[in-house]
Amino acid sequence: MAYWLFKSEPDVFGWDDLTAKGDVGEEWDGVRNYQARNNMRAMKMGDLGFFYHSRSGLEIVGVVEVCAESHQDSTTDDERWDCVDVRAIRSFVKPVSLDMIKADQRLSEMVLVKNSRLSVQPVTDDEWNIVCSLGETKP
């Protein structure tokens, strides 16, 4: 199973918005970046991801699960763009801030640090476990 990280501006669509969708989850639509799209195409049912609040908040706040594999983005007819569905499965006991991540030597290679503009990113097994322990959340 692979791990990922999804970014969203809380003012637009935040963790509370996703948890409100329950088990059905929500289409991760609107992505118009090839790298981010390719990451979503690589996702499998049951893959897990972090939910990160960008621009304001700047912290990882929860864990999501991929509940539908890549399909056409319903917000466009352009066939280049597709996306997965995700649902919230648990909140972090302690959100893990970008500052904490930057301060942790073991996380210095995270895409979040290295390429802050990529909105859907891969996360390694090690990074996953470290961030979960920082957030006092089970992996």
Place this chain on the structure above:
DNA sequence: GCCAACGTTGGC
């Protein structure tokens, strides 16, 4: 709200 960094577009 600013602006650096990055990705995309389009003229040549």
Place this chain on the structure above:
DNA sequence: GCCAACGTTGGC
């Protein structure tokens, strides 16, 4: 196929 111009993202 190069690269300048432009638009967007996201940390500050």
